[in-house]
Amino acid sequence: MNEQHLRFLEDYVAACVRETSPFNSAIASRLPAWIKSGKNREGLLRALAKLRARLPENMPPKA
Template sequence: MRFADPGVSLYALAESAIQVVCPACQDRAEVVPWLDGQPRSPYSIRWPRRLVCRACGHVRGRPGEAQHVISCWGGPVDPYFRQPLWLRADCCGNRTLWAFNERHLDILESYVGARLRERGERPGMTMVARLPGWLKSAKHRSEILRVIGRLRASLSP
């Protein structure tokens, strides 16, 4: 199996809904862009966001311009509200495997499952290029793929 780096950043993955744990009911909620008729900034990190839970109706908003100052990227919490990600699990010892959404899971699964991994046009600048060494290691492949399968199953209604 072959993998070619799609050149996607975490910021690009966050342009879609981010799956999080609802702070009110602990069910699955989403952090979504909420432009509400406003013009889009070319930088998605500055878009207003809204946390929405379909299970309990909890809603929380965040204005766009303030977000980039307090955002938190690169861990098992969403970068805007700092809620735990829905798609996170212990893996390979004391490590945490996490993903923002199904597209993020798809990329991780394709990367980990591939025997041949090709770098993209912007080496070092993509989400894949910045993955931790334990996730890139072939010796962890089967465990990581098993955990990704469990995370994917948690997305089913």
């Protein structure tokens, strides 16, 4: 997982209102239901924070 993916997941999970896309036309539409569920928000954000802490500080940006 890179920083860009992690940022997407953090933003998606933290959002109170999420846009929907039909027929798997967006990345978020392919996420598992347990990630999309609001009841898992706090735990997921804690887990994502732990992953962020494991990212290298000076990781070069990927193209």
